[in-house]
Amino acid sequence: MxxxxxxxxxxxxxxxxxxxxxxxxxxxxxxxxxxxxxxxxxxxxxxxxxxxxxxxxxxxxxxxxxxxxxxxxxxxFAVLGANLRFTLVMAGGSVAGALPGGLLVGVFSDVVLIPVPAAILLISSVRLARHD
Structure with missing residues (x-):
């Protein structure tokens, strides 16, 4: 490594x-x-x-x-009040995803866990850099 x-x-x-x-x-x-x-x-x-x-x-x-x-x-945090529904839906999704994610920690190897988040961050970086 x-x-x-x-x-x-x-x-x-x-x-x-x-x-x-x-x-x-x-x-x-x-x-x-x-x-x-x-x-x-x-x-x-x-x-x-x-x-x-x-x-x-x-x-x-x-x-x-x-x-x-x-x-x-x-x-x-005034933006939260203006986007309360979005915030609640995303928070709910985060909690719902964290539960099975925590159970799956031992399932995936480092071979998957390293490149997949790296690719997501790279793609996100490129998209953010191009964002107006």
């Missing part, structure tokens, strides 16, 4: 720097940062993608809470 294989003494400062950078980007974008966090955990710390996915949940929670607080204070 193409990891950086950092020595133990470099892992903690690298983790702090990576966490800081990911949190800044995530808070600016209003996301949890998982799309950056999982590859960082895999590459910097040589962790399997399934483990990285599990680790990303408690790591991204503080980022989401801080971003949620910031967004709620500056009135950015």
């Amino acid at each position: 193409g990891t950086l294989s950092l020595p133990l003494w470099a892992q903690m400062p690298s983790g702090v720097v990576a966490g800081f950078g990911i949190a800044v980007v995530a808070a600016i974008m209003g996301v949890a940062g998982v799309e950056l966090l999982i590859p960082t955990i895999v590459l910097l710390f040589a962790v399997l993608i399934k483990t990285a996915g599990s680790l990303s949940l408690p790591v991204s929670l503080p980022t989401m809470l801080v971003a949620f607080t910031r967004y709620s204070r500056d009135g950015s």
Whole structure:
């Protein structure tokens, strides 16, 4: 696997720097940062993608809470009221998808789990770059 294989003494400062950078980007974008966090955990710390996915949940929670607080204070959540139905449908779909997804963690190998999300992110990036 193409990891950086950092020595133990470099892992903690690298983790702090990576966490800081990911949190800044995530808070600016209003996301949890998982799309950056999982590859960082895999590459910097040589962790399997399934483990990285599990680790990303408690790591991204503080980022989401801080971003949620910031967004709620500056009135950015007004968009939720204007799009309440959409928000509820997407949230419901997320919960419904997370339940079977959590049960399927052991079913898929890294051979599938690495390229499929990478392709989705690549396609999304290209489409967003072309968006007016």
